[in-house]
Amino acid sequence: MGIYKAEAIVLRSMVYRESDRILTLFTREAGKVSAIAKGVRKTTSRLRGAVQLFSHTRLVLYGGRSLDTVSQGEAEEDFSYLEQDLERFATASYCAELVDRLTPEREPQPKLFFLMLSMLRALKQGDLELTARVFELKLLDILGYRPSLTECVVGNHQLSSAAREGMQKVWFSIERGGVVCPICAKNCEGVLSFSPATLGAMGYFLRSPLEQAIKARLSSGVLRELSILLQGFLAYHGDVRPRSRYFLDTFRDGGAGNGYNKK
Numbered sequence: 001m002g003i004y005k006a007e008a009i010v011l012r013s014m015v016y017r018e019s020d021r022i023l024t025l026f027t028r029e030a031g032k033v034s035a036i037a038k039g040v041r042k043t044t045s046r047l048r049g050a051v052q053l054f055s056h057t058r059l060v061l062y063g064g065r066s067l068d069t070v071s072q073g074e075a076e077e078d079f080s081y082l083e084q085d086l087e088r089f090a091t092a093s094y095c096a097e098l099v100d101r102l103t104p105e106r107e108p109q110p111k112l113f114f115l116m117l118s119m120l121r122a123l124k125q126g127d128l129e130l131t132a133r134v135f136e137l138k139l140l141d142i143l144g145y146r147p148s149l150t151e152c153v154v155g156n157h158q159l160s161s162a163a164r165e166g167m168q169k170v171w172f173s174i175e176r177g178g179v180v181c182p183i184c185a186k187n188c189e190g191v192l193s194f195s196p197a198t199l200g201a202m203g204y205f206l207r208s209p210l211e212q213a214i215k216a217r218l219s220s221g222v223l224r225e226l227s228i229l230l231q232g233f234l235a236y237h238g239d240v241r242p243r244s245r246y247f248l249d250t251f252r253d254g255g256a257g258n259g260y261n262k263k
């Protein structure tokens with residue numbers, strides 16, 4: 001693969017040997033790449049600033065059999081302020097873990113690269129819980145798991161907007177990936193009920209760029225339902241229950257979990 005340039009975000013960074021680090025990079029050009037940064041733990045390393053956790057960076061790499069090697073780097077954007085705030089750091093770690101676990105190596109996902117960047121920038125000021133929810137839904141959409149919000153996924157028919165507006169609650173099947181009309185819901189196992197506002201929020205997140213979506217004003221009830229729904233979706237369709245999520249949840253409910261299994 002030889003030498004190549006990449007614009008990257010550092011998703012993970014692990015200490016290796018005396019002075020090296022092994023990085024999981026999410027690159028715009030090549031998707032997820034594992035690379036070694038030699039000597040970066042020395043204070044004299046010129047690479048040090050370019051490969052900090054969550055940095056947006058421009059790198060020159062040598063391709064290797066299992067690990068590439070970072071040979072040069074320049075930080076484009078520094079997100080080190082995240083390390084000074086535990087909850088912001090936990091949110092960034094959670095989103096990075098989702099990307100790491102849901103994407104294969106060396107498969108370019110430029111939309112996801114830019115979503116990740118927007119998310120890291122939003123963490124500076126935005127509402128952290130809302131930012132994580134918007135990120136989850138947009139990630140699912142980009143990776144091909146977009147929930148169906150307008151078509152009944154059991155009967156495969158459109159829900160008219162009049163019918164949707166008249167509903168007191170909406171039914172949703174995580175397994176089938178979308179809304180279920182009240183008639184089909186009667187014969188469908190495992191459907192969950194949500195408020196129409198939760199469905200409306202999801203539609204808004206999908207239509208809007210992340211920067212705008214995270215300005216939505218949502219009730220705590222809607223946020224809770226979004227959390228249940230998206231976590232169920234990620235677990236079922238992406239097969240991920242990220243470890244960092246449990247840590248993140250301890251900020252919200254004292255570690256009582258997500259509520260998904262309580263229904």
Ligand SMILES: [Zn+2]
Pocket residue numbers: 152153154155156157180181182183184185
């Ligand atoms: Zn139906």
